[in-house]
């Protein structure tokens with residue numbers, strides 16, 4: 001049984017969909033029977049989703065253990081998290097620098113902590129890189145997930161929230177996409193995500209005590225409204241919003257818009273951009289759900305998107321308005337492997353998790369710009385040497 005069983009609150013007592021998670025009486029402190037949440041580190045899967053979720057979980061009264069190999073995250077993030085949550089809540093954060101491929105150390109940690117649940121954020125995520133280095137993707141994404149699942153299971157935890165991706169829908173035939181839409185992977189990165197999902201489905205069929213939430217992220221952007229946490233990719237950004245941000249602060253000369261001949265209203269690709277705070281709240285809602293499910297959740301996938309499709313040119317326009325500058329851009333050929341339009345039907349997550357994204361495109365651009373203008377060179381505060 002879970003270490004701290006919690007009754008499922010009747011619907012009337014549930015928090016409104018967008019409220020921060022409530023504090024959990026009796027969950028604080030270092031009591032060895034206290035509920036613990038394992039949040040496993042980033043290895044490049046939208047680095048800032050993890051840190052924003054940790055802030056919400058600490059504010060919500062959880063004990064949080066972070067495992068991160070700092071492959072694509074700055075050691076300064078921990079200090080910023082502590083600054084945001086304050087000293088008392090900060091005592092419930094335990095950061096371990098460790099690689100998930102290091103199974104013996106991971107097993108020792110699981111034995112020590114006796115986790116109630118785990119949010120597994122880790123994974124490489126660049127499509128182009130995955131085509132060049134498929135084995136690195138299979139090893140890093142699949143082996144690390146196997147290690148996590150086996151170590152958790154060996155130490156009494158059969159509960160996991162997995163950072164999935166809308167990449168498992170491939171090039172969707174119809175939008176908006178619902179959780180029952182066809183699954184298809186169109187590149188090695190996508191295949192690692194799809195195979196991990198399949199592994200979780202097989203696991204839950206083999207053992208109905210396992211509970212797995214597959215959170216299929218759409219396109220996370222923006223930053224904590226304080227401007228203290230945000231995405232800080234190393235090297236040239238692969239993704240649109242960090243690239244636009246770097247053009248705005250003068251680190252890059254202009255944006256290349258990949259393709260202006262798509263069958264979309266302005267010819268550029270359409271995506272479902274979601275504020276990272278909404279995404280973090282989606283994780284907090286998934287944690288609440290899985291801990292309240294009492295071993296009965298099974299394996300469930302949720303789309304974490306807004307339901308709105310936004311084109312590349314609409315992003316450029318909205319970001320220009322937020323930062324008060326023109327964003328120079330040029331049209332370039334389509335990027336291989338890109339889909340035309342990808343956006344979600346998020347109603348299942350709303351119904352099942354009581355969660356809904358509330359922040360607008362304007363909010364996303366404002367918070368992205370606030371982060372960018374306060375941290376033009378990310379956490380390190382200086383240009384990269386290479």
Ligand code: UFG
Pocket residue numbers: 125126127165166167217218219238239240241243255256257258259268269270271312335338
């Ligand atoms: N784009 C540009 N110029 C750029 C970067 C992107 O025009 O410099 C365009 C793309 O062509 C696309 C849109 O902006 O139309 C969004 O591209 P991103 O790279 O920001 O995001 P993707 O939708 O391609 O992919 C992202 C992650 C994937 C993940 C997917 C869904 O990179 O890992 O979201 O989760 F699978």
